[in-house]
Amino acid sequence: xxxxxxxxxxxxxxxxxxxxxxxxxxxxxxxxxxxxxxxxxxxxxxxxxxxxxxxxxxxxxxxxxxxxxxxxxxxxxxxxxxxxxxxxxxxxxxxxxxxxxxxxxxxxxxxxxxxxxxxxxxxxxxxxxxxxxxxxxxxxxxxxxxxxxxxxxxxxxxxxxxxxxxxxxx
Numbered sequence: 001x002x003x004x005x006x007x008x009x010x011x012x013x014x015x016x017x018x019x020x021x022x023x024x025x026x027x028x029x030x031x032x033x034x035x036x037x038x039x040x041x042x043x044x045x046x047x048x049x050x051x052x053x054x055x056x057x058x059x060x061x062x063x064x065x066x067x068x069x070x071x072x073x074x075x076x077x078x079x080x081x082x083x084x085x086x087x088x089x090x091x092x093x094x095x096x097x098x099x100x101x102x103x104x105x106x107x108x109x110x111x112x113x114x115x116x117x118x119x120x121x122x123x124x125x126x127x128x129x130x131x132x133x134x135x136x137x138x139x140x141x142x143x144x145x146x147x148x149x150x151x152x153x154x155x156x157x158x159x160x161x162x163x164x165x166x167x168x169x170x
Contacts, residue, residue: 007122008083017056019094025101030060059088
Protein backbone atom coordinates (compact mmCIF):
# COMPACT_ATOMS: atom_id res chain seq x y z
CA UNK A 1 0.00 0.00 0.00
CA UNK A 2 1.26 3.48 -0.82
CA UNK A 3 0.32 6.82 0.66
CA UNK A 4 1.42 9.52 -1.76
CA UNK A 5 1.63 12.90 -0.05
CA UNK A 6 3.25 16.23 -0.91
CA UNK A 7 5.86 15.53 1.79
CA UNK A 8 6.81 12.11 0.42
CA UNK A 9 5.70 8.53 -0.02
CA UNK A 10 4.80 6.12 2.75
CA UNK A 11 5.01 2.40 1.99
CA UNK A 12 2.78 0.19 4.15
CA UNK A 13 3.28 -3.56 4.53
CA UNK A 14 0.16 -5.10 6.06
CA UNK A 15 0.45 -8.20 8.20
CA UNK A 16 -2.22 -10.22 9.97
CA UNK A 17 -0.01 -11.87 12.59
CA UNK A 18 -1.27 -12.24 16.11
CA UNK A 19 0.62 -10.63 18.93
CA UNK A 20 2.37 -9.69 20.94
CA UNK A 21 4.89 -8.83 18.22
CA UNK A 22 8.48 -7.77 18.84
CA UNK A 23 11.21 -6.55 16.53
CA UNK A 24 14.82 -6.36 17.61
CA UNK A 25 17.26 -4.73 15.24
CA UNK A 26 21.02 -5.14 15.16
CA UNK A 27 23.92 -4.99 12.68
CA UNK A 28 22.68 -8.23 11.06
CA UNK A 29 19.22 -6.81 10.42
CA UNK A 30 15.82 -6.95 12.05
CA UNK A 31 14.40 -10.01 13.79
CA UNK A 32 10.61 -10.12 14.08
CA UNK A 33 8.91 -12.50 16.46
CA UNK A 34 5.32 -13.28 17.40
CA UNK A 35 5.15 -15.90 20.15
CA UNK A 36 2.46 -18.46 19.60
CA UNK A 37 0.44 -19.26 22.70
CA UNK A 38 -2.34 -21.85 22.53
CA UNK A 39 -4.94 -19.35 21.28
CA UNK A 40 -2.56 -18.02 18.62
CA UNK A 41 -1.72 -21.57 17.53
CA UNK A 42 -5.40 -22.47 17.14
CA UNK A 43 -6.13 -19.30 15.15
CA UNK A 44 -2.97 -19.85 13.10
CA UNK A 45 -4.05 -23.43 12.30
CA UNK A 46 -7.51 -22.21 11.25
CA UNK A 47 -5.91 -19.50 9.11
CA UNK A 48 -3.61 -22.03 7.42
CA UNK A 49 -6.56 -24.30 6.64
CA UNK A 50 -8.52 -21.33 5.28
CA UNK A 51 -5.56 -20.17 3.17
CA UNK A 52 -4.78 -16.99 5.11
CA UNK A 53 -1.17 -15.94 5.72
CA UNK A 54 -0.67 -15.65 9.46
CA UNK A 55 3.13 -16.00 9.54
CA UNK A 56 5.13 -12.97 10.54
CA UNK A 57 8.10 -13.65 8.23
CA UNK A 58 10.29 -10.51 8.11
CA UNK A 59 8.37 -7.33 7.30
CA UNK A 60 11.63 -5.34 7.21
CA UNK A 61 12.87 -7.36 4.22
CA UNK A 62 9.52 -6.92 2.47
CA UNK A 63 9.60 -3.17 3.11
CA UNK A 64 13.22 -2.94 1.91
CA UNK A 65 12.13 -4.35 -1.46
CA UNK A 66 9.05 -2.12 -1.67
CA UNK A 67 10.92 1.04 -0.66
CA UNK A 68 13.60 0.28 -3.28
CA UNK A 69 10.88 -0.09 -5.94
CA UNK A 70 9.26 3.21 -4.88
CA UNK A 71 12.63 4.99 -5.00
CA UNK A 72 13.17 3.65 -8.54
CA UNK A 73 9.71 4.92 -9.52
CA UNK A 74 10.46 8.36 -8.05
CA UNK A 75 13.77 8.39 -9.90
CA UNK A 76 11.89 7.65 -13.14
CA UNK A 77 9.83 10.85 -12.71
CA UNK A 78 12.85 12.94 -11.77
CA UNK A 79 12.21 13.05 -8.01
CA UNK A 80 14.93 10.84 -6.47
CA UNK A 81 15.28 13.08 -3.39
CA UNK A 82 11.67 12.76 -2.21
CA UNK A 83 11.50 11.11 1.24
CA UNK A 84 10.25 7.51 1.32
CA UNK A 85 9.38 5.85 4.62
CA UNK A 86 8.09 2.39 5.45
CA UNK A 87 5.68 1.18 8.11
CA UNK A 88 4.44 -2.28 9.10
CA UNK A 89 0.67 -2.33 9.65
CA UNK A 90 -0.74 -5.12 11.81
CA UNK A 91 -4.39 -5.75 11.00
CA UNK A 92 -5.22 -7.79 14.11
CA UNK A 93 -4.16 -5.05 16.55
CA UNK A 94 -1.45 -6.88 18.49
CA UNK A 95 0.76 -5.35 21.13
CA UNK A 96 3.94 -4.24 19.36
CA UNK A 97 7.44 -3.63 20.71
CA UNK A 98 10.09 -2.19 18.37
CA UNK A 99 13.74 -2.02 19.46
CA UNK A 100 16.17 -0.43 17.00
CA UNK A 101 14.47 -1.75 13.86
CA UNK A 102 14.71 -0.21 10.40
CA UNK A 103 10.95 0.44 10.23
CA UNK A 104 8.22 1.30 12.65
CA UNK A 105 5.03 -0.68 13.14
CA UNK A 106 1.50 0.08 14.22
CA UNK A 107 -1.74 -1.79 14.82
CA UNK A 108 -4.52 -0.80 12.43
CA UNK A 109 -6.49 0.91 15.19
CA UNK A 110 -3.58 3.38 15.61
CA UNK A 111 -2.91 3.91 11.90
CA UNK A 112 -4.36 7.41 11.74
CA UNK A 113 -2.02 8.69 14.46
CA UNK A 114 0.98 6.90 12.91
CA UNK A 115 0.23 8.43 9.49
CA UNK A 116 -0.04 11.87 11.04
CA UNK A 117 3.30 11.47 12.83
CA UNK A 118 5.09 10.15 9.73
CA UNK A 119 3.66 12.89 7.51
CA UNK A 120 4.85 15.51 9.98
CA UNK A 121 8.28 13.87 10.09
CA UNK A 122 8.52 13.90 6.29
CA UNK A 123 7.31 17.50 6.23
CA UNK A 124 10.04 18.50 8.68
CA UNK A 125 12.62 16.79 6.46
CA UNK A 126 11.28 18.77 3.51
CA UNK A 127 11.21 22.08 5.38
CA UNK A 128 14.84 21.63 6.32
CA UNK A 129 15.75 21.72 2.64
CA UNK A 130 15.16 24.67 0.31
CA UNK A 131 15.31 22.20 -2.58
CA UNK A 132 12.00 21.93 -4.44
CA UNK A 133 13.05 18.51 -5.77
CA UNK A 134 12.10 16.94 -2.43
CA UNK A 135 8.45 17.99 -2.81
CA UNK A 136 5.86 15.97 -4.71
CA UNK A 137 3.71 18.37 -6.71
CA UNK A 138 0.23 17.51 -7.93
CA UNK A 139 1.78 16.85 -11.35
CA UNK A 140 4.25 14.41 -9.77
CA UNK A 141 1.42 12.63 -7.94
CA UNK A 142 -0.49 12.38 -11.24
CA UNK A 143 2.55 10.78 -12.88
CA UNK A 144 2.84 8.28 -10.04
CA UNK A 145 -0.86 7.45 -10.27
CA UNK A 146 -0.48 6.86 -14.02
CA UNK A 147 2.47 4.53 -13.40
CA UNK A 148 0.53 2.59 -10.76
CA UNK A 149 -2.86 2.58 -12.51
CA UNK A 150 -3.95 -0.72 -13.98
CA UNK A 151 -3.94 -0.85 -17.74
CA UNK A 152 -7.49 -0.69 -19.04
CA UNK A 153 -8.62 -1.96 -22.39
CA UNK A 154 -10.45 0.66 -24.46
CA UNK A 155 -14.02 -0.23 -25.34
CA UNK A 156 -13.15 -0.24 -29.05
CA UNK A 157 -10.50 -2.94 -28.47
CA UNK A 158 -12.86 -5.37 -26.75
CA UNK A 159 -13.80 -8.40 -28.82
CA UNK A 160 -17.23 -8.45 -30.34
CA UNK A 161 -19.79 -11.00 -29.26
CA UNK A 162 -19.65 -14.08 -31.44
CA UNK A 163 -22.48 -14.39 -33.91
CA UNK A 164 -24.45 -17.57 -34.41
CA UNK A 165 -23.63 -19.50 -37.53
CA UNK A 166 -26.30 -19.51 -40.22
CA UNK A 167 -28.73 -22.40 -40.10
CA UNK A 168 -27.98 -25.26 -42.38
CA UNK A 169 -30.90 -26.92 -44.16
CA UNK A 170 -30.83 -30.67 -44.48
